[in-house]
Amino acid sequence: MSIDQRPIILTGDRPTGQLHLGHFVGSLRSRVGLQDSHHQHILLADAQALTDNADNFEKVRRNIIEVATDYLAVGIDPSKTTICVQSHLPALNELTMLYLNFVTVSRLERNPTIKSEIQMRGFERDIPAGFLCYPVAQAADITAFKASVVPVGEDQIPMIEQTNEVVRRINRQIGRDILPECKALLSSTGRLPGFDGKAKMSKSLGNTIVLNATDKEIKKAVNAMYTDPNHLRVEDPGQVEGNIVFAYLDAFDPNKEEVEELKAHYRRGGLGDGTVKKRLEAVLKKLIEPIRDRRNELAKDPDYIIDVLKAGTEKCQIITQNTLNEVKAGLGMFKF
The missing domain is CATH 3.40.50.620 (HUPs)
Structure with a gap:
């Protein structure tokens, strides 16, 4: 064509x-x-x-x-x-x-x-x-x-x-x-959604993760993400719907099958928020690192x-x- x-x-x-x-x-x-x-x-x-x-x-x-x-x-x-x-x-x-x-x-x-x-x-x-x-x-x-x-x-x-x-x-x-x-x-x-739980990720609200975010900035944003407020202990069943971490995993984690397994584990209990956040942090770092490197090179010219x-x-x-x-x-x- x-x-x-x-x-x-x-x-x-x-x-x-x-x-x-x-x-x-x-x-x-x-x-x-x-x-x-x-x-x-x-x-x-x-x-x-x-x-x-x-x-x-x-x-x-x-x-x-x-x-x-x-x-x-x-x-x-x-x-x-x-x-x-x-x-x-x-x-x-x-x-x-x-x-x-x-x-x-x-x-x-x-x-x-x-x-x-x-x-x-x-x-x-x-x-x-x-x-x-x-x-x-x-x-x-x-x-x-x-x-x-x-x-x-x-x-x-x-x-x-x-x-x-x-x-x-x-x-x-x-x-x-x-x-x-x-x-x-x-x-x-x-x-x-914004990492602060707001309905919209917005520059004006300051709840974004920019495309050249450093590893430190990514970690800080992920750690600040809302999960299930009633998921107080690892063994407690958790809610996936409305959980910002899982919303980001759905959007960015390429292994959809493993994400679904994580959701099932979280729902029945026995999966801590920290474990899920570490996975998301790794996914976002892998996604952003090559973009950040290319951007830094482009910014030189x-x-x-x-x-x-x-x-x-x-x-x-x-x-x-x-x-x-x-x-x-x-x-x-x-x-x-």
Whole structure:
């Protein structure tokens, strides 16, 4: 199958901090595999990051290099996957402005993802306009690349639905299908909880294990993990459900059969938390060590990272501009 025939996939991250194990299990691991079967673009969404980080441009700017380094360290190959910087793709801004005319404020406010994130951030009615409208900007990102597949978590499905609503309205206005609808590609692994027991592993909550964590940091995080509070003695039966250590073993231990045996042993009693944590610690050290080593080597040559981003962004400038030109022509906009 030729490159042009492969499905187009768009994915990306907001560069607000180093990537962590939650990103690895949720998207990075699958991206490494998808780059052989799909025509894959990864967008460093620095403009979107400003929707709730406008007071800290430096954090966003600095983390573009950090996140790109994480990409390469986990095995994303720039000869197979195009990595680009959102703010350097001006066609995305123009598409967003066009699409805003096809979306109502009430529809944006009804978006379940937006509603929950507004509540989580405590915006109430003091909502930055950029934040409220970022589903439209995301629709511009997806359609500019004509992506048919977008890897997301379940909480992001409303964003895909809204993108497809925009696509249908634009195509209907033009009178033919120039933009494809996209499908959500869900991770086979659920959202990874933070090591502190919180429902979400989050940079802002400080409960992450970053991809270049030292052995000491890994050990500290694993030792801090919640297990079963009623499992007071080794001989006591323990509960696996809601046990953070077993959640991580499910996500990262390659020997699924042995993990199931450990679960059965833990449930019937006779297996201590310390033993299970030692296994998880060894699994995470084995996973992170080669990523950390590659990352440390890559960090010695930041010019190489910049060259990768520049080459990928220049390629994507052409792709996104072509889509913008096609949409504008289809809508019948004035042309000199």
